[in-house]
Amino acid sequence: MTDASPTNEQLAALLAYCREMNLTEFFRSDDVPLQPVEAETAAHASAAHTERPMAAATPLAAPQISMPPNADHLASLNRAAPTDPPLPPAERAAALEAIRQEIGDCTRCPLAFEGRNHIVFGNGDPNAELLFVGEGPGADEDQQGEPFVGRAGQLLNNMIAAMGLAREQVYVANIVKCRPPKNRVPEPVEALTCSPFLFRQIGVVRPKLIVALGATAATYMLGTRSALSLLRGKMHECLGAQLIVTYHPAYLLRDPRQKAETWKDLQLAMRYLNLTPPKRPGA
Numbered sequence: 001m002t003d004a005s006p007t008n009e010q011l012a013a014l015l016a017y018c019r020e021m022n023l024t025e026f027f028r029s030d031d032v033p034l035q036p037v038e039a040e041t042a043a044h045a046s047a048a049h050t051e052r053p054m055a056a057a058t059p060l061a062a063p064q065i066s067m068p069p070n071a072d073h074l075a076s077l078n079r080a081a082p083t084d085p086p087l088p089p090a091e092r093a094a095a096l097e098a099i100r101q102e103i104g105d106c107t108r109c110p111l112a113f114e115g116r117n118h119i120v121f122g123n124g125d126p127n128a129e130l131l132f133v134g135e136g137p138g139a140d141e142d143q144q145g146e147p148f149v150g151r152a153g154q155l156l157n158n159m160i161a162a163m164g165l166a167r168e169q170v171y172v173a174n175i176v177k178c179r180p181p182k183n184r185v186p187e188p189v190e191a192l193t194c195s196p197f198l199f200r201q202i203g204v205v206r207p208k209l210i211v212a213l214g215a216t217a218a219t220y221m222l223g224t225r226s227a228l229s230l231l232r233g234k235m236h237e238c239l240g241a242q243l244i245v246t247y248h249p250a251y252l253l254r255d256p257r258q259k260a261e262t263w264k265d266l267q268l269a270m271r272y273l274n275l276t277p278p279k280r281p282g283a
Helices: 006-020 039-047 073-077 090-105 139-144 151-160 188-205 215-224 249-254 255-274
Strands: 130-134 171-174 209-213 236-238 239-247
Touching: 039 151, 073 090, 090 188, 130 188, 130 215, 130 236, 139 151, 151 249, 151 255, 171 188, 188 215, 215 236, 215 239, 239 255
Parallel strands: 130 171, 130 209, 209 239
Antiparallel strands: 236 239
């Protein structure tokens, strides 16, 4: 094969950039969707000669490298207790809706351009004493626009029921409100852009206790990167509430052996909230 022409070099750079950004869907200029392109196909296309020249190319930005959040990143988020007085319970649902309307059809971070179907704002009781925070929406959540509705959501519902509560009695949200491609961990720029809206939701609900589900939720809620083993089993201060850390339900689906440890964490939450688990039949 002869040396690639400048047009082919541009195409190769574009495809390499798309792979780096986990973009696997491409669209025609008339917005007719094509089938997803696998990495092997994209790699082959980058080396193949194209008969249709590209339009005049604009310079491509260098791909961003995924890095874990550092101390400066995490310190930029304000996790102090709200200074405003709590809203009357009757006004909290409207206040949450106002935040949702402010978010709108959000394009503030790269997740808006990576195949999102729905923004997943959060749901539950706007006056809940208990609030769960996960990492981000999955495929089922992205399709339905509601948090924790897939298999992990069913397990979370079971966890809530074991505590003596119904899903409707708690509030549930995520660090980011758009699904990261292939359910990857949110990038720092995505989590740092989106989590202030979550903090405002918490400021409206004013829960007594927050449960951070998994390492990503714990990292951005507490502002520290530590192993879950060092964060579990104790109370933390966050946004005027107490916070405990436990495993994410999706992780429990992969490693059911950790369910017993998770139950210990939930019992800590129950003691703090004075909850009594329901009696088992025949007990």
